[in-house]
Amino acid sequence: MSAGYRFDPADLDYLTSGAGQDALCAAADRPLTEGSMLADLTALRALCGPRAAAIVETVRLRRRAVPKLGEIAAGWLFTDEALQQATPGPVARHRAQRLAGIGVHDLTCSIGADLVALLPHCDPAIGSDLDPVRVRMAAHNLVASGLPARLLVADALTTVSRGLLPYADPARRESGGRRITSVETLPSVADLDRVHASRPPVLRLPPGIDYESLGRAGEVEVVSLDGGAREAVLWPAELATVARRATVLSSTGAGFELTSADPEELSSGPAPADVVGDWIVDPDAAVVRAHLVRHYAARHGLTQLDPHLAYLSGPRPPDGVRGFRVLDSAPYSVRTVSGWIRRDGTGTVEIKQRGTSVIPDELRKRLRPAMTKDTTLAHTLVVARIGDRPWAFWCRTP
Numbered sequence: 001m002s003a004g005y006r007f008d009p010a011d012l013d014y015l016t017s018g019a020g021q022d023a024l025c026a027a028a029d030r031p032l033t034e035g036s037m038l039a040d041l042t043a044l045r046a047l048c049g050p051r052a053a054a055i056v057e058t059v060r061l062r063r064r065a066v067p068k069l070g071e072i073a074a075g076w077l078f079t080d081e082a083l084q085q086a087t088p089g090p091v092a093r094h095r096a097q098r099l100a101g102i103g104v105h106d107l108t109c110s111i112g113a114d115l116v117a118l119l120p121h122c123d124p125a126i127g128s129d130l131d132p133v134r135v136r137m138a139a140h141n142l143v144a145s146g147l148p149a150r151l152l153v154a155d156a157l158t159t160v161s162r163g164l165l166p167y168a169d170p171a172r173r174e175s176g177g178r179r180i181t182s183v184e185t186l187p188s189v190a191d192l193d194r195v196h197a198s199r200p201p202v203l204r205l206p207p208g209i210d211y212e213s214l215g216r217a218g219e220v221e222v223v224s225l226d227g228g229a230r231e232a233v234l235w236p237a238e239l240a241t242v243a244r245r246a247t248v249l250s251s252t253g254a255g256f257e258l259t260s261a262d263p264e265e266l267s268s269g270p271a272p273a274d275v276v277g278d279w280i281v282d283p284d285a286a287v288v289r290a291h292l293v294r295h296y297a298a299r300h301g302l303t304q305l306d307p308h309l310a311y312l313s314g315p316r317p318p319d320g321v322r323g324f325r326v327l328d329s330a331p332y333s334v335r336t337v338s339g340w341i342r343r344d345g346t347g348t349v350e351i352k353q354r355g356t357s358v359i360p361d362e363l364r365k366r367l368r369p370a371m372t373k374d375t376t377l378a379h380t381l382v383v384a385r386i387g388d389r390p391w392a393f394w395c396r397t398p
């Protein structure tokens, strides 16, 4: 995660002053691209001296923030890292609706992206964070959004409010890999649960967390937005309605939920023997991370290619889902795949793999000599471990 410009309290005084607002408007009219930056900074230094860097950073962050958080964030303040960490607007609003009617304390509110979504639904909703610069930014952002700012600088590992449901979105440690555990968040899940034992918090964690190893009572909800897994939310028993939930959100408003009271309830069906003519379906990341692939398959009449893999197959993909029509399949070898490429006059290949040692970028280089130049004809190669060997599925790219 890049650190970006370090804002200090004097920057915030300036950014929230009348002169700062004028400088932000002037900067918003400039391109602020790599090519224009020298001229932009020279012009802005003439207007606001040493604060020009803070002005430029704020305008650039606002431009990045709007697609993630919505138009509401067009006048907000951020640090680069805080913007990267902020919950995307549709995801924050989904959670806020689930918390409607409950008083909530956001223990790690940062610049307030979650709080802004909580405030219209939760009474009261208050926020705190260890970082005083972020708390001041959150205060600006809430007021700029027409919302009350009840904020304080506080350690999430202290109790500074009473009667409110704690919510925490702890920071991720830099060293964390894809599968992380409680010790790799700041503060850790174990510490948050210990300090707030009288009312266990709602926890927003990275989607790759090994949530089963945390052994927490309640519900695990994995949320995706536009196909990318965004978070695993651990709901305490007080608010759990199922054991596991996959929530698939999209910026266009379409989406679905898949739930299970018992994620182990479905046994795996037999692997399909011959899928040529069928479709391969790669379920949404939330379904995969919530370990509800079998539930998704049962709902849509699909079968797993292998009981240990998330790839599914069936006579047609679910409505609105991108599937891959299987033209051929065989045990995987570069020679076989090159043969398919030559036979079909393929110009580009999308490579997807699960459970094998295939590295798509390296394989693409090895397949290049077989490809036809000057054609846009594309195919998709799915390589999957079936049983104990890699198997190749040659598909029409949708």
Ligand SMILES: C[S@@+](CC[C@H](N)C(=O)[O-])C[C@H]1O[C@@H](n2cnc3c(N)ncnc32)[C@H](O)[C@@H]1O
Pocket: 082, 085, 086, 087, 107, 108, 109, 110, 111, 112, 113, 114, 115, 128, 129, 130, 131, 134, 154, 155, 156, 157, 169, 170, 171, 172, 186, 187
């Ligand atoms: C992932 S960010 C939260 C983002 C926020 N939910 C949003 O959508 O904007 C994590 C925050 O935890 C804060 N933090 C880290 N340790 C903390 C602690 N012990 N007490 C309070 N806040 C802490 C960091 O300063 C950071 O702002």
